[in-house]
Amino acid sequence: MLVAAAVCPGPPLLVPAVAAGAAPELDAARAACADALGVLAAARPDRLIVIGPAERERRGEHPSGTTGSFRGFGVDLDVVLGTDTDTAAADAGAGESPGRELPVSLAVAAWLLEHTHWTAAPVSGLGVGEPLDTERCLRTGRGIAAGDGRLALLVMGDASACRSLKAPGYLDERAAGFDEEAARALGTADVAALKALDAELAYALKAAGRAPWQVLAGAAEGAGLGGELLYEAAPYGVGYLVAAWS
Secondary structure, three states: OOEEEEEEEEOOOOOOOHHHHHHHHHHHHHHHHHHHHHHHHHHHOOOEEEEEEEEHHHHHEEEOOOOOOHHHHHHEEEEEEHHHHHHHHHHHHHOOOOOOOOHHHHHHHHHHHHHHOOOOEEEEEEOOOOOOOOOHHHHHHHHHHHHOOOEEEEOOOOOOOOOOOOOOOOOOOOOOHHHHHHHHHHHOOHHHHOOOOOOHHHHOOOOOHHHHHHHHHHOOOOOOOOEEEEEEEOOOOOOOOEEEEO
16 A cells, blocks of 8 residues: 655756765755655655666666666765665575666665665665556556555656756757646646656656656555645756655
8 A cells, every 4th residue: 555655856966976066956856855755754654665767677676785876977886775674684585686786766766765864664676667658657556556564655757858958858848838747746646647647748858757657656546645746946957856745
């Protein structure tokens, strides 16, 4: 049963060591993410699943103890998904450390969890691919929520990357409207609106959060959660949204 969810953007720039001199520009986003994680902890979940976009070779499940790195961004920084206790339990059960590295979005999530000293529940991860169609996203979410116990989700992903001329996807006049609807849906826990997000338009606008948000929509069916939008901005021409559901 889904009891809470936090929605956070997933840019490596959230990690101050990666952002370097530009780090203060995202201080408000980091603070909002910490507040959203506080909502998750207050819900007293039995387990936390982190969901985020992933490149093809890193899609699928990532157990507690999986490592990630920001070395590809020129920073000598590694992270681990889950607490030391989670990692020890995972190693005892598997007999060896996981072989795949975390996708970037889950590495950012691991940093956020470490930064906020998360100890509220065991953590695992799920990387989803952008080509995942809406119905498969919803089925994935329903399957996650069908498990035993109190479930919390940390859902990583950005809105459009086409909000300005210098944005990664250049300026697209459709981007602001897409982001506005996504922000409204996430801020009000509007499951139907999240389901209705246009996957093809999201892909064209480079909105990496679309698939994870629709997994959340599937998991939240019937949960009766309310939402609050904690942060909305488009630095560097990319839409960053933070929301908390409980």
